[in-house]
Amino acid sequence: MKSLILLLVAVLICSGLASAAIVAATDDAYIRADSPETVYNEYQLITWTDYGTATGHSYLKFPMAGLPSFSQLQSATLNMYVWDVAGYLETVNVHRATDDSWSETLINWNNAPVINDLIASKNVGSYYTWGAPKWVSFDLLASGVWDYDSDRSDGYVTLTIKTAQNGDDAHHFYSKEENVAGDFAPYLEVLTIPEPTMMTLLVLGALIAPKRKLAGRR
Numbered sequence: 001m002k003s004l005i006l007l008l009v010a011v012l013i014c015s016g017l018a019s020a021a022i023v024a025a026t027d028d029a030y031i032r033a034d035s036p037e038t039v040y041n042e043y044q045l046i047t048w049t050d051y052g053t054a055t056g057h058s059y060l061k062f063p064m065a066g067l068p069s070f071s072q073l074q075s076a077t078l079n080m081y082v083w084d085v086a087g088y089l090e091t092v093n094v095h096r097a098t099d100d101s102w103s104e105t106l107i108n109w110n111n112a113p114v115i116n117d118l119i120a121s122k123n124v125g126s127y128y129t130w131g132a133p134k135w136v137s138f139d140l141l142a143s144g145v146w147d148y149d150s151d152r153s154d155g156y157v158t159l160t161i162k163t164a165q166n167g168d169d170a171h172h173f174y175s176k177e178e179n180v181a182g183d184f185a186p187y188l189e190v191l192t193i194p195e196p197t198m199m200t201l202l203v204l205g206a207l208i209a210p211k212r213k214l215a216g217r218r
């Protein structure tokens with residue numbers, strides 16, 4: 001019974017040791033179909049579809065070397081600051097691209113990586129419902145689709161921002177270059193917990209060791 005209580009205490013202590021890693025993008029840019037050879041690196045990140053004559057997506061790349069393995073994850077979110085919305089549609093999708101070879105200084109509509117799995121969706125709001133500029137957070141683990149460890153292994157994750165439907169719609173987010181005071185650049189937040197077996201043993205050892213020392217002195 002005493003051991004069980006100690007184990008529960010250890011688990012509770014471990015859960016309190018969760019830590020957050022904030023990861024800034026190395027590259028971010030948007031691409032647009034009506035200007036297929038133009039690079040839009042130092043502008044806002046836009047996603048729209050059939051807005052006028054244009055369709056556009058945004059690409060972001062984050063370094064993942066050094067981040068913990070999937071088994072240690074508690075949460076992983078993409079955080080972006082939305083500063084303007086036009087049109088009726090509300091939902092923005094986040095896809096993953098397996099090709100990380102692009103750079104923000106060269107990417108355009110014609111050479112952009114193929115867009116792969118849909119891994120997150122968020123109702124950001126339409127022109128009529130979004131309210132005011134604010135942070136929005138995309139839960140990258142909710143769908144269970146993201147192969148996190150493969151991106152951790154190759155060193156980068158590429159995320160693509162797209163509108164969820166066709167129609168007049170545009171969502172504008174700050175990029176790392178265009179974020180006014182410098183506090184609104186997109187970032188990943190990865191919340192991790194320690195490996196439970198190792199931490200539990202360490203904490204249990206710390207709890208039990210003084211008792212043994214005292215017992216030895218008797």
Ligand SMILES: [Ca+2]
Binds near residue numbers: 027028041042175
């Ligand atoms: Ca950029």
Ligand SMILES: [Ca+2]
Binds near residue numbers: 097099100155157158
């Ligand atoms: Ca990758």
